Structures are given as structure tokens and as C-alpha cells.
Amino acid sequence: MTILITGGSGFIGSALINHLMHTTKETIVNLDALTYAANQQALKHHESSSRYHFIKGDIQDKNLLRNIFTQFKPSAIMHLAAESHVDRSIESAIPFLQTNVVGTVMLLTVALNYWGKLNALEKESFRFHHVSTDEVYGTLGEEGLFSEETPYDPRSPYSASKAASDHFVNAFYHTYGLPILITNCSNNYGPNQFPEKLIPLTILKCLKNESIPVYGKGENIRDWLHVEDHVKGLTSVLKSGQVGEKYNIGGDSQRRNIDVVKLICKLMNDKCPRNAGNYEDLIQFVKDRPGHDARYAVDHQKITSELKWNPHIIFDDGISKTIDWYLENKEWLFSNSKALSDGYQVETKK
Numbered sequence: 460m461t462i463l464i465t466g467g468s469g470f471i472g473s474a475l476i477n478h479l480m481h482t483t484k485e486t487i488v489n490l491d492a493l494t495y496a497a498n499q500q501a502l503k504h505h506e507s508s509s510r511y512h513f514i515k516g517d518i519q520d521k522n523l524l525r526n527i528f529t530q531f532k533p534s535a536i537m538h539l540a541a542e543s544h545v546d547r548s549i550e551s552a553i554p555f556l557q558t559n560v561v562g563t564v565m566l567l568t569v570a571l572n573y574w575g576k577l578n579a580l581e582k583e584s585f586r587f588h589h590v591s592t593d594e595v596y597g598t599l600g601e602e603g604l605f606s607e608e609t610p611y612d613p614r615s616p617y618s619a620s621k622a623a624s625d626h627f628v629n630a631f632y633h634t635y636g637l638p639i640l641i642t643n644c645s646n647n648y649g650p651n652q653f654p655e656k657l658i659p660l661t662i663l664k665c666l667k668n669e670s671i672p673v674y675g676k677g678e679n680i681r682d683w684l685h686v687e688d689h690v691k692g693l694t695s696v697l698k699s700g701q702v703g704e705k706y707n708i709g710g711d712s713q714r715r716n717i718d719v720v721k722l723i724c725k726l727m728n729d730k731c732p733r734n735a736g737n738y739e740d741l742i743q744f745v746k747d748r749p750g751h752d753a754r755y756a757v758d759h760q761k762i763t764s765e766l767k768w769n770p771h772i773i774f775d776d777g778i779s780k781t782i783d784w785y786l787e788n789k790e791w792l793f794s795n796s797k798a799l800s801d802g803y804q805v806e807t808k809k
């Protein structure tokens with residue numbers, strides 16, 4: 460079996476490819492445009508494998524997509540390529556419309572054309588797995604969880620673009636019968652995440668002895684899932700999920716942002732003490748993100764009962780090991796921080 464993975468050089472995509480390369484015999488084709496968020500180091504060790512093929516390109520490029528389908532004849536697509544950072548979507552929504560919506564529709568269109576020409580058996584087993592986010596459901600109050608039936612209510616340009624892409628994926632199932640699967644996952648953390656996101660940014664700021672920006676009062680709540688648990692959930696859904704269905708994937712680890720930042724500071728005090736004072740002293744509350752969703756939390760009963768998937772990595776253990784990884788890969792962290800300051804900085808939003 461050959462799996463075409465889009466966005467395979469990103470944070471989750473690279474963890475997914477590593478997982479598939481280690482646990483299966485599938486051939487992997489990674490199509491990635493190598494934007495600022497991509498990380499080629501995470502997959503370097505697969506470059507010599509005959510089972511791994513990397514193609515640099517954009518999911519909006521119809522001819523490239525056609526050629527890839529013709530050459531590699533994939534039996535599944537796992538679609539992760541996206542613009543993924545909410546703050547960037549607030550700065551400019553257009554790249555989010557282009558990649559997340561137009562790119563997804565382009566991929567669906569070419570996949571549908573390819574799928575239409577397969578024989579009956581190949582048609583039956585083909586899957587288009589769209590990887591999405593819990594942010595499409597909007598925001599929660601103090602009570603409750605997002606279920607697969609929660610109506611969509613996206614509130615940032617990022618989540619609006621992901622919601623639109625989910626709707627197109629569904630439409631291709633209902634209109635043309637393309638065998639799709641959708642997963643909506645909560646916030647991921649782990650190695651190789653670009654340091655514009657809360658956890659690696661906090662570690663980076665500690666190491667640079669710079670102020671750690673926390674939006675508002677840091678009271679927004681996210682449900683954290685280790686990326687390794689996520690990729691196991693993705694492969695379960697690809698293998699055994701019901702065609703046309705969506706599955707929520709969550710970590711059962713709701714934490715306020717300020718508590719995540721304080722936990723990182725506490726662990727950093729032990730692992731890599733500051734010359735003077737504690738890392739907590741670097742925390743600086745900054746003007747809140749516009750339209751900042753208060754709480755996300757996911758009910759993952761469906762994937763747990765149907766596919767026997769559960770999150771396994773306890774947040775406090777996972778975060779400690781994640782910090783260890785960034786400390787062992789400081790060079791990577793600092794080189795990416797250069798890319799950060801070249802363009803976009805969280806602090807500019809004060």
C-alpha cells in the first residue's frame with residue numbers, strides 16, 4: 460500500500476511519517492511545500508529508504524497532483540498540509556483560504572478523478588483522510604465537551620478555513636461517494652513543533668532569557684494531546700474508521716494556558732536553572748488575542764468505543780519529555796526562532 464501524506468514535513472506530519480515508517484511496511488509519499496513551519500531534519504533518516512519519497516510542492520498545483528497520483532498510485536491520502544497558526548490567520552487570512560480551502564478542494568478534485576478510474580476493489584479500499592481540528596466547533600463555556608454532533612461555529616480565520624475544508628470533504632462524500640474520513644483533534648504538543656506555538660515558544664523564551672508572552676490572563680483552556688497519541692489515533696481511523704464518518708481525538712488533559720506556562724517554568728527551573736531568579740519571573744501578560752476562544756475540550760468516546768483508541772501519554776510526563784527534547788535540540792529551536800523574528804512575532808500584538 461502507498462500512502463500519500465500532505466504536509467508530512469510539519470509537526471504532526473513528520474511524527475505520522477516516523478510512526479508509519481517504523482510500524483508498517485507501507486510506501487510513503489510526502490508532498491510538502493516546505494513553508495516556514497516545515498522541518499526536514501525530522502525525516503532526514505528516511506531519505507535513503509526506498510519506501511520513502513519526498514516531493515516539494517504545493518497542494519494547489521493541479522498538474523503536480525495529477526502526476527503524483529499517476530506515478531505513485533496511492534491507496535490512501537492523509538491530508539495534513541495546512542496553514543496552522545491562529546495568530547498568523549488574524550494577521551492575514553488569505554494564505555489560509557488558499558492552502559486550507561482551495562488546496563483541499565484541489566486535492567479532493569484530483570483524488571476524485573483518480574478514484575473514479577480505479578477498479579471496483581481499489582475503489583472500495585481507497586480512503587481520503589482529512590486531518591482537522593476541534594477549533595471548528597467554536598468555543599465552550601465552563602461545562603461540556605465537543606462531540607461529533609456539535610454544530611460548527613468557527614471563530615478565527617484559521618478555524619473558519621478548516622471548517623470550510625471539512626465541509627468540502629463531506630460534500631465530496633455525499634455528492635460523489637469519495638470514501639472520506641475526517642478527524643478533529645485537540646491541541647497537540649511534542650517534539651519538532653515550530654516555536655510560535657505556546658509550548659515550544661515558552662521553552663525558547665526561557666532559554667533566551669526573554670519575557671514569556673501570555674495572552675490576557677492566561678485563563679483560556681486547551682485540551683492537550685501528545686503528538687504520538689494523535690498519530691496512533693490517525694492510523695486507527697485510516698485502518699478501521701467507518702467511511703463518511705468523523706472522529707474527535709482528544710487528550711483528556713484540559714489545562715489553562717497560564718498553568719501550562721508555569722509548569723514549563725517549574726520543570727525548566729530543575730532541568731536548566733536560570734542564572735538568577737526563576738523562569739516564572741519572565742511571564743508577561745500581553746493584550747489578548749482578538750476573538751480568543753475560551754475553552755476547547757473534546758469528547759473522544761466515539762473513537763474509543765469503535766476503534767479502541769485512547770490517549771496514553773500523561774500530560775505531566777509528556778511535557779517533561781518534550782522539554783528534554785527541546786533542550787537536546789537547542790540548535791534546531793534557535794534556528795527556527797530566527798525564522799520567527801524574520802517575519803512574525805507574538806510580542807508585536809501587545
Ligand SMILES: NC(=O)c1ccc[n+]([C@@H]2O[C@H](COP(=O)([O-])OP(=O)(O)OC[C@H]3O[C@@H](n4cnc5c(N)ncnc54)[C@H](O)[C@@H]3O)[C@@H](O)[C@H]2O)c1
Nearest residue numbers: 466468469470471492493494496497517518540541543647
Ligand atoms: N498542531 C495542532 O495542535 C493541531 C491540532 C489539530 C489539528 N491540526 C491539523 O493538523 C494538520 C497538521 O498540523 P501541524 O501542527 O503539523 O502543522 P504545521 O504548520 O506544523 O505543518 C504544516 C505543514 O504543511 C506544509 N504546507 C503548508 N502549506 C502547504 C501547501 N500549500 N502545500 C503543501 N504543503 C503545505 C508546511 O510546509 C508544513 O510542513 C493541520 O491540518 C492542522 O490544521 C493541528
